[in-house]
Amino acid sequence: MNVLDIREFCFSLPFVEENFPFDEETLVFKVMDKMFLLVDLVSVPLKVSLKATQEEAIRLKDEYYFIQPGYHLNKKYWLTVELVDNIPNDFVYELIRKSYVEVVKKLPKYKQELVFSELNYGKQ
Numbered sequence: 001m002n003v004l005d006i007r008e009f010c011f012s013l014p015f016v017e018e019n020f021p022f023d024e025e026t027l028v029f030k031v032m033d034k035m036f037l038l039v040d041l042v043s044v045p046l047k048v049s050l051k052a053t054q055e056e057a058i059r060l061k062d063e064y065y066f067i068q069p070g071y072h073l074n075k076k077y078w079l080t081v082e083l084v085d086n087i088p089n090d091f092v093y094e095l096i097r098k099s100y101v102e103v104v105k106k107l108p109k110y111k112q113e114l115v116f117s118e119l120n121y122g123k124q
Helices: 003-010 054-063 089-105 109-119
Strands: 016-019 026-031 034-040 047-051 067-069 078-082
Touching (some): 003 016, 047 089, 054 067, 054 078, 089 109
Antiparallel strands (some): 016 026, 026 034, 047 078
């Protein structure tokens, strides 16, 4: 998996924007101006940071060696995933999708409804 795969997947989700708010090495994806994914463009292998529920974050860190607490982020909710070769793309896409949904759940109700209506499903 590479940054172009990640970028294509992110832009398949509604209301996604990308920018470099911190530096030229960290690509940030946002939904409605809230971060849901950070991509470290210089790490080898590629690393991404994304949001999870507190329970899921604990489980994922315990279960997978390539998932660590979020680097420079709230370690209760944010994870950093090292995209080693043996990780299935679908697994990473699902983590990104869940991060996106977790961030949308924290938006004002009218924004949530707008996003979820574009996704064609109710609040997750």
